[in-house]
Amino acid sequence: GAVVSQHPSRVICKSGTSVKIECRSLDFQATTMFWYRQFPKKSLMLMATSNEGSKATYEQGVEKDKFLINHASLTLSTLTVTSAHPEDSSFYICSASVGRAEAFFGQGTRLTVV
């Protein structure tokens, strides 16, 4: 199946700094990528839908100025957590879908803000 690579898998940063997470589709072109946040023992919360070459569509309650999403090419989307705070600590997962056939997920990024 198709492969989605997410990097880094773990990151620790200080409060107030920014962190960038990359999501790459390695062997297919993804016009749409999705970013999710997963809280402990909770389901995936869709944060935003990222479309190549256009602005991301954010879900209600997600601060677009805090979670910057860029989809610069058909194989790369990035999520930048700006001015991170401890409450931003979470597991972030990206996915890319090819139509309705299937969603392919990155391995996730564990963000810890200290």
Place this chain on the structure above:
Amino acid sequence: GDSVTQMEGPVTLSEEAFLTINCTYTATGYPSLFWYVQYPGEGLQLLLKATKADDKGSNKGFEATYRKETTSFHLEKGSVQVSDSAVYFCALSDPNTGNQFYFGTGTSLTVIP
């Protein structure tokens, strides 16, 4: 709107027991249905899928049948193993909503020897 309702866990079973995790859905169109599995500290992996009514998805001994009449996609396995311990997510993809994926809340399964 579209949604997926999944039985709440956690579920604890003994090895070789029968597993059922219930999943029902609401969709405006004709969705594809999926089960994903998440092992500790990892992302989600596709376990099985079905794209139309009466299709049966199967993989690694797990099965689920797309039942349009009951809007269900229950996950079953006849004999679970310790290695099946994970969180299982039911999901749908609806072409009427741009193929966005909707996930259930996840069911944590622990299999004890």
